[in-house]
Amino acid sequence: MTERSSERPFPRREGFSFVMEKSHALPLPSDAKENPEIADVSPLCTSALRFSSLFKERALQEGQGIVASPEESVHLVGPRVGVLRFGEVEVETPAFMPVGTVGSVKALSPDDVEDIGYRLILGNTYHLALRPGVELLQEFGGLHAFMGWKGALLTDSGGFQVMSLAKLRKLKEEGVTFANHLNGARLSLTPESVVGLQDSIDSDIQMVLDECTPHPATFEDARSSMERSMRWAARARQGRTEKTRAQFGIVQGGMFGPLRAQSARAITALDFEGVAVGGLSVGETKEEMRRVLCATAPFLPHHKPRYLMGVGAPDDLVDAVLLGIDMFDCVMPTRNARNGTVFVRTAAQPSGKLHIKNSMHRDAKGPLDPECRCKTCRTFSRAYLRHLFVAEELLVHRLLTIHSLTFLYDLMAELRTALRQDNPWESVASVRARYVGPTPAAAG
Amino acid sequence: MTERSSERPFPRREGFSFVMEKSHALPLPSDAKENPEIADVSPLCTSALRFSSLFKERALQEGQGIVASPEESVHLVGPRVGVLRFGEVEVETPAFMPVGTVGSVKALSPDDVEDIGYRLILGNTYHLALRPGVELLQEFGGLHAFMGWKGALLTDSGGFQVMSLAKLRKLKEEGVTFANHLNGARLSLTPESVVGLQDSIDSDIQMVLDECTPHPATFEDARSSMERSMRWAARARQGRTEKTRAQFGIVQGGMFGPLRAQSARAITALDFEGVAVGGLSVGETKEEMRRVLCATAPFLPHHKPRYLMGVGAPDDLVDAVLLGIDMFDCVMPTRNARNGTVFVRTAAQPSGKLHIKNSMHRDAKGPLDPECRCKTCRTFSRAYLRHLFVAEELLVHRLLTIHSLTFLYDLMAELRTALRQDNPWESVASVRARYVGPTPAAAG
Numbered sequence: 001m002t003e004r005s006s007e008r009p010f011p012r013r014e015g016f017s018f019v020m021e022k023s024h025a026l027p028l029p030s031d032a033k034e035n036p037e038i039a040d041v042s043p044l045c046t047s048a049l050r051f052s053s054l055f056k057e058r059a060l061q062e063g064q065g066i067v068a069s070p071e072e073s074v075h076l077v078g079p080r081v082g083v084l085r086f087g088e089v090e091v092e093t094p095a096f097m098p099v100g101t102v103g104s105v106k107a108l109s110p111d112d113v114e115d116i117g118y119r120l121i122l123g124n125t126y127h128l129a130l131r132p133g134v135e136l137l138q139e140f141g142g143l144h145a146f147m148g149w150k151g152a153l154l155t156d157s158g159g160f161q162v163m164s165l166a167k168l169r170k171l172k173e174e175g176v177t178f179a180n181h182l183n184g185a186r187l188s189l190t191p192e193s194v195v196g197l198q199d200s201i202d203s204d205i206q207m208v209l210d211e212c213t214p215h216p217a218t219f220e221d222a223r224s225s226m227e228r229s230m231r232w233a234a235r236a237r238q239g240r241t242e243k244t245r246a247q248f249g250i251v252q253g254g255m256f257g258p259l260r261a262q263s264a265r266a267i268t269a270l271d272f273e274g275v276a277v278g279g280l281s282v283g284e285t286k287e288e289m290r291r292v293l294c295a296t297a298p299f300l301p302h303h304k305p306r307y308l309m310g311v312g313a314p315d316d317l318v319d320a321v322l323l324g325i326d327m328f329d330c331v332m333p334t335r336n337a338r339n340g341t342v343f344v345r346t347a348a349q350p351s352g353k354l355h356i357k358n359s360m361h362r363d364a365k366g367p368l369d370p371e372c373r374c375k376t377c378r379t380f381s382r383a384y385l386r387h388l389f390v391a392e393e394l395l396v397h398r399l400l401t402i403h404s405l406t407f408l409y410d411l412m413a414e415l416r417t418a419l420r421q422d423n424p425w426e427s428v429a430s431v432r433a434r435y436v437g438p439t440p441a442a443a444g
Numbered sequence: 445m446t447e448r449s450s451e452r453p454f455p456r457r458e459g460f461s462f463v464m465e466k467s468h469a470l471p472l473p474s475d476a477k478e479n480p481e482i483a484d485v486s487p488l489c490t491s492a493l494r495f496s497s498l499f500k501e502r503a504l505q506e507g508q509g510i511v512a513s514p515e516e517s518v519h520l521v522g523p524r525v526g527v528l529r530f531g532e533v534e535v536e537t538p539a540f541m542p543v544g545t546v547g548s549v550k551a552l553s554p555d556d557v558e559d560i561g562y563r564l565i566l567g568n569t570y571h572l573a574l575r576p577g578v579e580l581l582q583e584f585g586g587l588h589a590f591m592g593w594k595g596a597l598l599t600d601s602g603g604f605q606v607m608s609l610a611k612l613r614k615l616k617e618e619g620v621t622f623a624n625h626l627n628g629a630r631l632s633l634t635p636e637s638v639v640g641l642q643d644s645i646d647s648d649i650q651m652v653l654d655e656c657t658p659h660p661a662t663f664e665d666a667r668s669s670m671e672r673s674m675r676w677a678a679r680a681r682q683g684r685t686e687k688t689r690a691q692f693g694i695v696q697g698g699m700f701g702p703l704r705a706q707s708a709r710a711i712t713a714l715d716f717e718g719v720a721v722g723g724l725s726v727g728e729t730k731e732e733m734r735r736v737l738c739a740t741a742p743f744l745p746h747h748k749p750r751y752l753m754g755v756g757a758p759d760d761l762v763d764a765v766l767l768g769i770d771m772f773d774c775v776m777p778t779r780n781a782r783n784g785t786v787f788v789r790t791a792a793q794p795s796g797k798l799h800i801k802n803s804m805h806r807d808a809k810g811p812l813d814p815e816c817r818c819k820t821c822r823t824f825s826r827a828y829l830r831h832l833f834v835a836e837e838l839l840v841h842r843l844l845t846i847h848s849l850t851f852l853y854d855l856m857a858e859l860r861t862a863l864r865q866d867n868p869w870e871s872v873a874s875v876r877a878r879y880v881g882p883t884p885a886a887a888g
Contacts, residue, residue: 103831107838110823132831136807140827148823338838363580379554379592383584387547387576394551394782394841 010150011088013204016246016273018093018305018326022420023080026322077297079322079428081419084120084305086152086204086245091120092416093305093326096312096408097154099334102127103147106334107397108405110149116374116402117409119151120204122329125197126158129187130180134200142202152204154329157194159210159229159250159278160310171211173228191232192239199243207276208236210250215282222254230266237270246273248307254279255288257295264299274305274327281310281330290319297323314343314352314411315436321415322428333408337400340389343407344369346437354382356400361386371434374406375399411435454594455532457648460690460717462537462749462770466864467524470766521741523766523872525863528564528749530596530648530689535564536860537749537770540756540852541598543778546571547591550778551841552849554593560818560846561853563595564648566773569641570602573631574624578644586646596648598773601638603654603673603694603722604754615655617672635676636683643687651720652680654694659726666698674710681714690717692751698723699732701739708743718749718771725754725774734763741767758787758796758855759880765859766872777852781844784833787851788813790881798826800844805830815878818850819843855879 084091098105098113101124105113113121123143128134132146140146143153162169162176169178175190189197191209198206210229213222229252240247249267253259267275277296280289293308300306305326311317312330320328333343340356348354348369354361356368364382376385376399388396411431418427528535542549542557545568549557557565567587572578576590584590587597606613606620613622619634633641635653642650654673657666673696684691693711697703711719721740724733737752744750749770755761756774764772777787784800792798792813798805800812808826820829820843832840855875862871 102835102837103828104835104837104839109839109842131835132806132827136827139807140809140825146825146828146831148828362576363583365584381584381590383576383580384547384590384592387590391546391548391575393546393548394838395548395553397838398553398842 008150010144013089013144013152013245014087015085016204017085018082018274018303019085020080020082020303022082023078023302023324024419024424025076025078027425077294077323079415079419079424080324080326081416082305082326084152084327086120089119089150089152089204091152092413094317094321094412094415094419095120095327096317096412097122097327097329098405099329099331100147100149101331102131103143105401105405107338107401110147112398112402113405114150116406117413118405120327121149121151121153123153123155123201123203124158124161125155125194125201125203125207126161126178126187126189128155128201129158129189129197130182134197137202138200142200144202153201154205154248154307154327155198155201155203155207156309157198157207157209158189159207160212162210163212163214163282166214173231175209175232176211191236195236195239195241195244195247199241202243203245205246205248205274206240206244207248208233208250208272210252210278212282213252213254213279215254215279215284217254219254219256219259222252222256223259226252226254226259226263230263233267233270233272237272248272248274248276248305250276250278250309251296251300252279253292253296255284255292257292260292260296261299264296268299268301272304274307275300276307276309277325278309280308281316286316289316293320293323293325300324312408314408315432317408317411318415318428318432318436321412321419333404334401337404338397340396340400342368342400342404343435345371345407345434347371347434350437352435352437356382356386356389356396358386368403369407372403372406373410374403376403376406407435452594454588457533457588457596458531459529460648461529462526462718462747463529464524464526464747466526467522467746467768468863468868469520469522471869521738521767523859523863523868524768524770525860526749526770528596528771530564533563533594533596533648535596536857538761538765538856538859538863539564539771540761540856541566541771541773542849543773543775544591544593545775546575547587549845549849551782551845554591556842556846557849558594560850561857562849564771565593565595565597567597567599567645567647568602568605569599569638569645569647569651570605570622570631570633572599572645573602573633573641574626578641581646582644586644588646597645598649598692598751598771599642599645599647599651600753600773601642601651601653602633603651604656606654607656607658607726610658617675619653619676620655635680639680639683639685639688639691643685646687647689649690649692649718650684650688651692652677652694652716654696654722656726657696657698657723659699659723659728661698663698663700663703666696666700667703670696670698670703670707674707677711677714677716681716692716692718692720692749694720694722694753695740695744696723697736697740699728699736701736704736704740705743708740712743712745716748718751719744720751720753721769722753724752725760730760733760737764737767737769741769744768756852758852759876761852761855762859762872762876762880765856765863777848778845781848782841784840784844786812786844786848787879789815789851789878791815791878794881796879796881800826800830800833800840802830812847813851816847816850817854818847820847820850851879 082093099122177188180187194209213225233249249272251263253263307327308320308325344354361382367377414431418424526537543566621632624631638653657669677693693716695707697707751771752764752769756777788798805826811821858875862868
């Protein structure tokens with residue numbers, strides 16, 4: 001038998017750093033006149049660069065009243081390439097992170113995930129605290145050892161469940177108490193206790209407890225929710241321990257630019273090792289997500305990793321990378337795969353999506369995506385995959401998930417390659433065209 | 445990435461042969477007095493050797509009237525070790541064959557199966573004819589190419605479904621017509637058409653169409669069912685084509701020794717490339733299965749591979765190997781694994797079975813079976829596997845199936861090693877003790 005990653009030793013993990021290799025400011029509209037590629041990278045890009053140029057020109061006011069004082073450090077928006085270092089484990093950014101909510105990236109073994117190239121995946125503190133319980137994880141020396149994962153782990157705090165399990169929880173200033181979704185037993189989380197839980201999990205990146213603001217929300221509701229999340233963030237920062245490797249704050253503020261700016265300032269002031277943008281991908285339109293991200297990005301600290309939570313559609317990934325996001329996670333790519341829908345390059349299917357159950361694949365000898373390097377595409381025809389899906393064979397979930405995660409890994413890898421160039425815009429547009437489709441005409 | 449079996453080329457498959465490396469006659473009771481190990485190998489062994497010694501002494505009559513004429517070649521019963529050759533694909537016997545009913549060994553990829561060591565798996569003609577259809581398989585160059593399986597394939601004929609789908613089929617002398625279990629459309633199988641279907645599948649070993657006699661059955665019902673199966677066997681033999689690589693006949697006869705003897709004679713006379721014993725493991729007791737096998741074994745041709753259909757429990761495998769069976773298949777090991785029950789060596793669990801859901805495994809740091817070489821046991825604790833099972837994570841099905849199939853592979857491999865010795869009995873008893881448990885006291 002050849003060496004499998006399950007035979008390789010666990011690399012040493014210690015410390016945390018983010019090294020920015022290169023960053024780009026989105027060019028100004030005036031530059032776009034000389035270089036038409038720029039404006040075409042994406043409509044988002046156009047919108048973002050208009051927004052950032054407003055700041056460059058010290059236009060101190062926008063939309064619902066974002067005000068940057070002349071003294072405030074407001075950062076130009078643009079994509080970056082870098083590396084997250086966890087001792088011997090290194091993760092190049094921008095990076096997508098597969099989700100392994102309860103200690104398993106669904107349908108895959110840890111070496112499947114590692115073989116694709118991933119070195120950083122997600123766990124969820126709320127779910128792990130319920131099952132198998134953090135005491136058990138601690139007994140095993142943490143989640144890595146328990147699940148046999150040799151890379152790094154980021155754990156979400158349970159803040160998303162404050163929204164998604166709204167009917168099962170009570171929210172107070174002190175924290176949140178869940179009647180847990182498995183058996184109704186109570187589970188209380190506070191900003192401080194969540195640090196302790198994540199310490200026990202041995203998480204490499206801890207997310208602070210927050211409230212993922214529901215959508216839609218009034219300005220007032222979004223503000224009070226955000227402000228509590230900021231108070232919680234301060235308590236979490238205060239509550240970190242010697243075991244806390246790295247801790248990320250989370251920007252909230254609903255769909256309101258001024259609240260986002262205010263929240264970003266508050267999180268920046270707490271000097272976390274990284275900053276996340278939460279409360280997006282919660283039901284808003286893609287346009288709205290982009291608008292909010294444009295309003296948030298200039299207030300995010302430049303030299304820290306930035307993580308956009310819950311986003312994983314290829315077009316959203318490209319656009320958010322252009323706005324300077326370094327890290328992403330989303331269950332959608334793996335969940336869709338289990339439901340028979342995978343991303344493919346636009347050469348394979350112009351829509352970028354393939355529904356394996358479609359009868360057009362019944363006798364298709366080709367792979368899901370001829371340009372894909374994944375084990376599934378190297379080995380199996382669409383016809384076989386469709387047969388497995390129709391016959392409800394378990395194997396199909398693993399094979400489609402491997403493809404979807406490889407697709408996203410390679411999309412991010414190609415974006416990184418593009419962003420290592422001095423003038424990346426044409427390459428980024430070409431990656432976007434291959435993975436997402438032609439760039440839509442820039443909106444006005 | 446290291447080389448995976450999916451990267452290795454398909455070996456050439458052509459022809460079929462069975463080479464017997466070594467065979468042993470079960471010692472006579474008189475030998476057992478000198479060597480107490482012999483009688484202790486299993487109660488079955490004692491029973492079988494009493495039965496075969498009856499023949500040796502030309503005791504021409506037994507039980508319900510089996511009569512062997514003095515001229516008839518009646519074979520002494522005993523275990524054998526050999527090899528099935530399919531061109532570049534070789535399969536050492538005795539061998540267990542994993543079941544891949546519709547082109548997938550459930551929960552595993554083809555390279556998972558190959559990595560364990562298997563080179564011969566099963567498909568099912570009835571199921572494949574319905575889905576994906578043999579025309580499609582033919583278009584892809586056969587089932588091997590369609591599913592990416594680099595070893596050899598044996599296909600069952602649909603004879604088992606004549607029993608298991610009894611309510612959906614009409615049985616006539618010509619053949620059987622199913623209202624298929626997926627959509628009710630009619631599927632007619634005849635002994636001749638099943639040869640054609642298996643030719644299209646490019647099966648390496650074809651099973652003839654038969655009726656797996658229901659249990660219980662009266663002597664008369666078992667006789668008429670067996671006699672029709674024998675007429676079908678003759679038609680199938682007549683109907684083989686240039687594309688038919690190897691064809692196995694199937695002995696039936698219910699639980700009646702004389703019918704089994706008669707059926708074995710009929711199948712032997714048709715000079716198939718191999719002989720199967722069907723109609724066992726259909727609800728009878730383990731004792732009854734052994735009694736019927738003892739009554740059948742002496743009539744099976746010595747130099748041909750012998751296949752006991754539907755049997756895969758470790759104790760049954762050991763006992764049937766002692767009676768001279770070379771090949772086995774069973775869905776039970778893989779089905780049980782998906783339900784959370786796996787075989788383990790008796791040192792790990794005296795019963796030889798482990799239910800992963802049991803709360804005793806909640807914080808168990810050890811593997812399923814410390815003596816097991818499988819990827820699951822090398823990588824994961826019982827506690828993690830229990831967690832995956834309780835959390836209904838798909839990964840657990842693959843991991844438990846890999847263990848169960850590795851267990852059976854290694855059981856058969858150790859039996860082969862034992863049987864390569866001149867005096868194998870002590871080693872066989874020791875393999876039995878490790879994999880099944882202490883040999884029960886021989887029944888009188």
